[in-house]
Amino acid sequence: MNTVDLRSDTVTQPTPAMREAMMAAPLGDDVFGDDPSVNALQEKIAALTGKEAALFMSSGTQSNLCGMMAHCGRGDEYIVGQNAHTYRYEGGGAAVLGSIQPQPLAQDPQGLMNPSDVRAAIKPDDPHFARTRLLCLENTWNGHPMPAAYLDEMAELARGHGLALHLDGARVFNAAVADAGPGGDVVAALRAITGRFDSVSVCFSKGLGAPVGSALCGPRELIERARRWRKMVGGGLRQAGLLAAAASHALDHHVNRLADDHALAQRLAQGLAAIEGLAVRSAQTNIVFVDVANGRGPDLLAHLERQGVLATGLIGLRFVTHLGVDVAGIDRALAAVRGFFDQAPSGQAPRPSGAAVY
Structure with missing residues (x-):
């Protein structure tokens, strides 16, 4: 009896066409920056999300971690939902490895934090407090696409208080497809989401069906800082084009x-x-x-x-x-x-x- 596996969209297997793309991928050494398949994927996902640059990562956890450490220094703080993946389900990496203090806040059943709670949690410039530098959101959250009005309000709040804004977009393509609606422009819907954020982590190994990988997308300077952190946490892969080709295939064939x-x-x-x-x-x-x-x-x-x-x-x-x-x-x-x-x-x-x- 074949199993119907509904535990997660991470259990997907590469399709035959994806396997062919992986085997045909031109390869180089990505630590030296000369793997053409990785470079092509990074350019593709950066363009799709409307960002200057992108960095291929081994997982969404690594992508979020390197993104937060690129935004924040030791003794800084990020504001995040109490049940958000970056706080609750990623091993406390930002605190343990980055010395970045999390400030978790309550969320409603749709995963939304109250903007007044966020505003009240931002610390004053005082040596008694960690420096609040970053606000982290997640889209989708438990299958809920974040409402556009909420994203606008949170982006305006962050900008008004000098905070950077990071999106854990593990399933952001699901959000974009939902926002676009039947026959809608998914890329435009995606950019409408990602355009509000300074950095975005996108996962290829969930609904898109690739076996491995995520990407951190953002300004070129931020991505270069994240590249250093990626190497430090063991994410400097060599002939990673085999994996990048699967992700590129997914972007070309598995979004709609x-x-x-x-x-x-x-x-x-x-x-x-x-x-x-x-x-x-x-x-x-x-x-x-x-x-x-x-x-x-x-x-x-x-x-x-x-x-x-x-x-x-x-x-x-x-x-x-x-x-x-x-x-x-x-x-x-x-x-x-x-x-x-x-x-x-x-x-x-x-x-x-x-x-x-x-």
Whole structure:
């Protein structure tokens, strides 16, 4: 039985065409700056995001880390959401390796920080305080595209207080596809997002389907500072063109198809919403969060795994669509969930037809 893997869009496998592109990639030594495939990718993603330069990184965590350390020095501070990836899920790298103090703030269910909270968190120029230098946002956040008005307000706030603005855009192409709408100009939507930020980290190994890699995009001077940090944290790869070619292929062929992932997420969300005992929380792009009544989430996850369907359960059940999943896989996942609620809880008789579902 083939597995329907909905744990994350990081589980994608390179397509046959992507593998061919990787094998055909011209190579050099990227530490010396002469890998043509890496250089071509950096020029391409810089142009797409409307930035002067870009730097190929081994991961989104490395890209965010080098970006924050390029913006901030020892004793500086960055403001960030309490549940943002750069604060909560990247090992504390900015603090541990960069001596940069995080100032985490509360977020609402869509991942938005209150601008008044951000304003109040900016420290005065006083030796008692860390120097507030950077504001970090994330788009998408748990599948939610950031509203344009919110991005405008936060950008104006940052500029007004002399702060740089960094975007963790691990899934920024998902946000751009959602913002553009059916048949819309995705590149224009992307630049409308990234144009508000001084630096942007873009991931190739999630919905775009490349096996490895992210890019930090921004002003040339900032990127050169980040290049030094990349080398220091072990990110100076040699014949990295094999990986860069996969990312370039993804940019050429896998951006517009993100709309298919969004449509599958909607199909999944609508099916789950029709099942009593489940509450769907998000399905705006390719991520669906579900709350399970009566604390039965772990039991549902175990049941799904036995049926060959994988999801995660850190903050409610999470299902993520990607290029490795099709309509048949979504329908199979829905059938497996229904099967779980059709069976009796442990120690109870099977429920009669039409009875309330747990």
